Amino acid sequence: MERNTFEECGQLLAKNKLTIACAESATAGQLTAAFSLSERSGDFLKGGLACYDACVKEELLKVSPELLEKFTPESAEVTFAIATGLMNLISADIHIGITGLTRPGGSETAEKPVGTMFFCGMFGENKLFEDRQVFTGNQQEIVRQATVHTAKLLREALLQLKPNK
Template sequence: MVSENITLCSRRIAERNLKIAFVESATSGRLASEFALTPFSGQILLGGIVCYDACTKQELFDIPEEIIKSFTPESAEVTRLLAERLIKFFKCDIAVAVTGLTTEGGSETDDKPVGTMFIHIKLPEDKYISHREVFEGLAPDIIKQTIERAGELLSEIMEKQEVEPVDEPEYYEPSPITDVNLPS
């Protein structure tokens, strides 16, 4: 079940006639998936890309190896570049990138322990928000908290923007498929 926070955020994005896309590492597409479950997904969501591995970030998003070596794949610097380069794939108004550490064995340090997550939100008119937070718990808990925080950040931003009210789309129950002849 999608959170009220993500639904509210999606409504606010729809009211502003904006489009959103995601590039995710540690959250592995869960953030985009949450937005896809809202009644406003068809109005706002363009898509998402999961690039968990550092090599994928380099190859798909042209993140220089020097940047990854200097700052690590899970860093504010790499997260910012992912958000900025997401527009190469999607003509979105809002580009959201997430990287971080949900388990041991990555680039964790005393200054960047497991639970450290980076969220970068690129907005229209070259505005952006860069957020770093350390969450507690196991990987699923860290991911859930990250999704909620991203929704809160986006919702706060959208609350300050001009608004055009939109009607909430209605869900419908598809009729069951009967007597379909499928090829053998």
């Protein structure tokens, strides 16, 4: 089932001549790697950036230190900022950002426990999707669930999208 979700996304992207790039914090490249295994990955995957540490978010993706301080590196606001910051680094039709807490030691609180993940997909300057989910399990299980969830969000958005290409 999971592999089919990535494959279906890849087919939809390729069919619609759309490309993607990913900025991944908590998933550290796992989403990009999963998409790279799709049959038509060469038609749609531009690349990805693992921005695990806040300094990479600041230095490469130009996320302001004030934004990181106010909302924490694991937040909807920073997820939007890394997705939009990626636009200046990798030319693609769709830019995806993921942040979150896969293990203790980050910015977890009672309202934002370990397992909380944030997702943002941009189609040009427009939000394609935005979501927050709380997953359970160990770090590896949370990362797996988050990557699959992102593919499902993308698939649903692509099914509703009317590309101009």
